[in-house]
Amino acid sequence: MTTLLTPPTESPTPNPTPPVKKPRRVGRWVLFGAMIVVAIVMLYPFWVMIITSLKSESQFLSGGGFSWLSWSSLTSVIPIGQEVLSSTIVCSASILIILCVGLPAGFAFAKLRFRMSTVVFLVIVSAMMVPLQAILMPEFVNVTRLHLTGGYLGAIIVYASLGTPFSVFLFTTYFRGVPDELIEAGIVDGLGYFGALWRLVLPIAVPAIATVTVLQFIQIWDDLLVGLLFIQNTSERPITVGLAVLAAGRTTSIPQLMAGSLISALPAMLVYLGFQRYLVKGLTMGIDR
Amino acid sequence: MTLKRRRQLAGVVFALPAIALVVCFIGIPIGQAIYYSFTEWNGLTSTWIGPSTWTQAFHNTNLWTALRNNGLLLLSVPFALGLPLCIAVLLHQRVAGWRIFRSIYFLPTAISWVVLGLVAERFFAYQGTLNSIIHAIGFSHTSTNMLGYESEALIALGITFVFTMIGTNTMLFLTGLATLDPSLEEAARIDGAGRWRIFRSITLPHLSRFIQLAFVMTVIALFSALFSLIFVMTGGGPGYATTTMEFLIYETGFNQGDFGTAALYGLILFVITGIVGVVQLRLIGSNE
Numbered sequence: 180m181t182t183l184l185t186p187p188t189e190s191p192t193p194n195p196t197p198p199v200k201k202p203r204r205v206g207r208w209v210l211f212g213a214m215i216v217v218a219i220v221m222l223y224p225f226w227v228m229i230i231t232s233l234k235s236e237s238q239f240l241s242g243g244g245f246s247w248l249s250w251s252s253l254t255s256v257i258p259i260g261q262e263v264l265s266s267t268i269v270c271s272a273s274i275l276i277i278l279c280v281g282l283p284a285g286f287a288f289a290k291l292r293f294r295m296s297t298v299v300f301l302v303i304v305s306a307m308m309v310p311l312q313a314i315l316m317p318e319f320v321n322v323t324r325l326h327l328t329g330g331y332l333g334a335i336i337v338y339a340s341l342g343t344p345f346s347v348f349l350f351t352t353y354f355r356g357v358p359d360e361l362i363e364a365g366i367v368d369g370l371g372y373f374g375a376l377w378r379l380v381l382p383i384a385v386p387a388i389a390t391v392t393v394l395q396f397i398q399i400w401d402d403l404l405v406g407l408l409f410i411q412n413t414s415e416r417p418i419t420v421g422l423a424v425l426a427a428g429r430t431t432s433i434p435q436l437m438a439g440s441l442i443s444a445l446p447a448m449l450v451y452l453g454f455q456r457y458l459v460k461g462l463t464m465g466i467d468r
Numbered sequence: 469m470t471l472k473r474r475r476q477l478a479g480v481v482f483a484l485p486a487i488a489l490v491v492c493f494i495g496i497p498i499g500q501a502i503y504y505s506f507t508e509w510n511g512l513t514s515t516w517i518g519p520s521t522w523t524q525a526f527h528n529t530n531l532w533t534a535l536r537n538n539g540l541l542l543l544s545v546p547f548a549l550g551l552p553l554c555i556a557v558l559l560h561q562r563v564a565g566w567r568i569f570r571s572i573y574f575l576p577t578a579i580s581w582v583v584l585g586l587v588a589e590r591f592f593a594y595q596g597t598l599n600s601i602i603h604a605i606g607f608s609h610t611s612t613n614m615l616g617y618e619s620e621a622l623i624a625l626g627i628t629f630v631f632t633m634i635g636t637n638t639m640l641f642l643t644g645l646a647t648l649d650p651s652l653e654e655a656a657r658i659d660g661a662g663r664w665r666i667f668r669s670i671t672l673p674h675l676s677r678f679i680q681l682a683f684v685m686t687v688i689a690l691f692s693a694l695f696s697l698i699f700v701m702t703g704g705g706p707g708y709a710t711t712t713m714e715f716l717i718y719e720t721g722f723n724q725g726d727f728g729t730a731a732l733y734g735l736i737l738f739v740i741t742g743i744v745g746v747v748q749l750r751l752i753g754s755n756e
Contacts, residue, residue, distance in 0.1 A: 210563050217555055218572045221634070224579065224587040227597070231590070276489075284486035291479030299487060306494045308745030310692030312714040313738035316721050316731040317500035318493065320511055340493035347486050372478035401580035403696040408722070419696075423582045426589070426700045433590065440583040451578035452571065459639055 225444075232438035239434050249434035256431060257439045262418035263446075269331050269406070269417055270399045273338035274392055277346045280339070281391065285350020286380050290362055291372070300351065307344040311337070311404060319408055333409040334417075338399050346391045349461065353387040354380070390461040393454040400447050418443040498738070501731045509728035517728075525732050533708045534716040534733075537622060541690055541712065544626035548633040548686050549679065555634065556641035557667070570642070577635030581696035588628040589615065589701045618709040621702055625710050628697055633689065637682045644678035645671070684748040691741055713737045 231239065238244035253259060287293070288300045311318070318337065327333035365379040366372065406420040416424070422439050425431040451458060506521055507514040525531060555573060559566055576584065591597045594613045602610055614624040648671065656666050695714050698704055704711040704719055711719065714737060721730030 207563060210558065210561055214558055214563060214566075214569050217558070218569055220631075221573050221576055223591075223597075224576055224584060227587050227590055228583075280485045280489055283482035287479040287482035291475050291482060293476040293479040293483075296479060296483070299483065303486065303490050305745065306490050308688070308741055308748070309494055309498070310688075310714070310737065310741055312692055312695070312717050313734045313741065314494065314497035314501055315717055315734055316509075316511075316727045317497035317504060319721075320727070321493075321497065321500075323511075337493065340489045343486050343489050344494075366475075372475075372482075376482070397578055401578075401582070401696075403580070403582050403699060404718075419580050419582050422586070423696065423700050426582075426586050427703060436586060437590075440586055444579045444583055447578040447580070448575060451575070455571070455574070458577075459643060 225441075228437045228441045228444070231434050232441055234434045236432040236434060239432070249432065249438050253435055253438050256435050257421060257425065258414075259418070259439060259442055261414065262416055262421045263442070265331070265410075265415050266400055266417040266419070266443075266446075269334050269338065269410075270396055272331065272335045273342065273399055274395050276335070276339035277342040277395055278388060278391060280343055281346030281350050282381070282384060282388070283376060284343075284347045285352075285387075286354050286376060288347065288351040289354035289357075290359065300347070303344050304348045305344075307348065311341060315404075315408075322409055328409055328411045330412070331410065331415060334405050337405050337409055338395075338402075341405075342391075342395050342398070346395070349391055350384065350387055353384065357383055386457070386460075389454065390457040393450060393457045394461045396450055397447050397458075501734050501738070504728055505732035505735055507728050509731065510725055511727045514728065521728060521732060525729055528729075530708055530711070530716060530720075531733065531736075534711050534713045537708075537710065538691060538712050540622055541626050541629065541694075542687070544630050545683065545686055545690065547630045549637060549682055551630065552634050552637035552682070553641055553675075553679075555638045556645055557671070559638070559642055560645045573638055574635045576632070577639070581632055581693065582700055584632050585628065585697040585700035588624070588631070588697070592624045592701075615702055616706065618706050621706060621709045625694070625697060625701065628701065629690065629694065632697070633686055637686065640678050640682045640685075641675060644675045648674050681748070684744055687744050688741055688748075691737060691744075713740070 232249050233245055233247070235244070235246040235248040238246060284303075288296055322328055322333045322337065325333075327336060361383075362375060362379060365375040370378060400417075401419060403419050403423050406417040407423065410416060410420070418439070422436065422443060425439075426436055504514060506518055507516050508521075509515075559570055559573070563569075589596075592612075592614045594611065594616070598614070599611050602612065612620070614620040652670055653666055656670055661669070691712070692714055694712055695718065698710055698712065698715045702710040704715050708716075713733065717730050717733045717737065720726050720733060
């Protein structure tokens, strides 16, 4: 009879076999312990970066000690400022194009259907599946022939094209959920299609814009291949490329590489922590509803 | 009537920039890759050779090594799905502080695979963390140098790959678990079902779509996202021990200057990911 008095969430069963309270509490502690272990594993990269960057080259080799030397001499080895600036320029320009191109297209595919629009949409979406490596050689030669590999333009245009299919897909899915009447009304009100796009569609689409921006930012900021091949001037390298090239060269001191890694990881981590929910939304787009 | 025409026209105009970008920088290069795969090409001049380029390529041992490496790496996929599934179930128990744990688990997702590769290189290195652990648990005379040996480097790469996929896949499974109706589990528990039985008969079937999606995403990443890891960890070596298809394309094109063969390898990769991609489109499509 006592079981009836306990709240249902705590002991849902009249079944006597599992003694209710004690094992459950033990279970909770085991669970908590397991989560701590996983947390340690997932935090390991950060721990390595921080600890290693706080050693000088000789301290790193001998094992012990602590020094700010790797940090204070960092800029003489890795042009951090320039590289972060490059990453920022490439990222923002690419994302701007991806948004400017993807949003109207998504709106068109969802609300302004034209002849063959479904086929065209499917073709664009399937381009999401084409890895850059599959078309790397022609792409590289084309962009070089267009004389775009000198500055940032080549990388920007490649990132923009690779990101466009996803953003078209995301915007189309998003606008399909917006009622037709809302847009019809605006157009009848004399806004015109460009007016409706600017004054009606854009404000509605803010969550989708945020999702595309966050996902593409992390993708482009973290990418190596495009920056490595499509930006020819070493002085214009993005930070990820700069780190990878130094690491592959095997001549740079590891503590300094780790300090640089930490700096490169910071912006993406901050964006991620700030906009976590948009990331999840974009990732599971099309499957959770 | 005219309103309909105007709307269609507006649709075409709005869609055109996206279409142009995708056609010029993804569509046309696919066509070019097909053409150049039949030529001898150094990036400047190309000479038509014909289908014999393909038979020649398939006699190249490097291609088979790369395909074998990709095949062997597929063995890591069950781990890249299984571990995140366990972690997601752990998080779903909503232990005190689970939100903080969730943020911690997903944090590496934001970091570049270049950086994760650098850290992994330190982990597996002769004077790295792995050997410290081995010595700490008592095997003071045993040392590993996994990245230095042909037989072990690929395993190290596979382990790193599993680690890099944990965040994304856990995120997917956790979203799946959140859509699970808790009253179903509750009902099963009242009917006397044990935890394992509930997991197998209710949770797992419910997650099947998410598991399929995670599987496809993991396999695609395996074929097209390892470049950064390989570039910083092994450079494809020792020998060709960690050269996968995508790295072979880069290596053949930019280190050997053989653009034609690299374009051909690209097409093979295109076909492989295409097959996986069709599966994914069907998964997304079946839901609409």
